[in-house]
Amino acid sequence: MKKAISVKNDLIETRLADAQEELVGLKGFSDPEFVDIIKELGFRCEFCARCCTKEFNDHVFLLDADLSIIKKIDPDAITPAPYYEFCDQKGRFYVSGYSLKTKPDGSCIFLEKKRCRIYENRPSICRVYPHMLHREADESGKVDWRQISGLNEHGSYHSELEDSERKAIAQETRAYEEAYLRQVIDFLEAVQAHFRKNGLKHVQRTYDRRMREFLKGECELEVFLYSANGFEKYNLKPESD
Numbered sequence: 001m002k003k004a005i006s007v008k009n010d011l012i013e014t015r016l017a018d019a020q021e022e023l024v025g026l027k028g029f030s031d032p033e034f035v036d037i038i039k040e041l042g043f044r045c046e047f048c049a050r051c052c053t054k055e056f057n058d059h060v061f062l063l064d065a066d067l068s069i070i071k072k073i074d075p076d077a078i079t080p081a082p083y084y085e086f087c088d089q090k091g092r093f094y095v096s097g098y099s100l101k102t103k104p105d106g107s108c109i110f111l112e113k114k115r116c117r118i119y120e121n122r123p124s125i126c127r128v129y130p131h132m133l134h135r136e137a138d139e140s141g142k143v144d145w146r147q148i149s150g151l152n153e154h155g156s157y158h159s160e161l162e163d164s165e166r167k168a169i170a171q172e173t174r175a176y177e178e179a180y181l182r183q184v185i186d187f188l189e190a191v192q193a194h195f196r197k198n199g200l201k202h203v204q205r206t207y208d209r210r211m212r213e214f215l216k217g218e219c220e221l222e223v224f225l226y227s228a229n230g231f232e233k234y235n236l237k238p239e240s241d
């Protein structure tokens with residue numbers, strides 16, 4: 001009989017506890033407070049398209065619901081989301097989902113002449129942005145709620161928004177943040193179960209070494225990507241010059 005190997009994975013446990021705590025906090029965040037902040041900001045998009053670039057927004061993370069839509073539009077438009085979360089002692093990486101590819105100039109693969117080619121089917125984050133509802137630490141390390149991204153760097157402010165519009169933004173943003181956190185929690189639980197079953201653990205030194213080799217073009221990366229269907233294996237080739 002095979003003996004179960006017990007390996008402690010503190011990092012996974014800490015991240016799981018943080019995500020679960022964030023979800024509880026999100027549910028407790030008062031709707032009227034959020035609606036008031038949306039009213040006070042009165043944000044309107046001015047179609048500068050800056051939010052569709054890497055320079056402004058690092059990447060467009062796809063929820064499972066987005067993923068099935070994008071796969072139908074263009075299965076080649078997706079890539080493992082950057083900043084893989086874990087690396088086991090055998091050098092295999094684990095990542096919580098997909099993001100959209102970008103073009104060499106850093107703009108989204110679907111951006112053309114400052115317009116979104118798939119506007120009606122754009123991913124959830126593109127619909128709610130720049131509104132958000134999650135906690136982040138400030139410069140002093142104090143963690144508090146953040147409700148908007150890139151304030152004063154794009155769009156216009158202090159527009160009069162209809163009551164129904166403010167409520168719809170609040171609802172959609174909250175739904176996005178909740179779906180995102182649930183996806184992260186599912187991923188962390190799946191990694192935790194997989195690591196426990198197979199005696200694996202996250203090793204930061206292996207992560208750093210493999211990533212260095214990959215960035216120098218010396219190796220491929222074996223990446224396990226999580227989605228509603230479980231883990232899918234990817235062999236990521238280094239970018240050629």
Ligand code: SF4
Pocket residue numbers: 051052053060100108109110111112115116117118119122123126
């Ligand atoms: S999918 Fe459309 S809205 Fe979203 S980042 Fe790409 S171009 Fe912009």
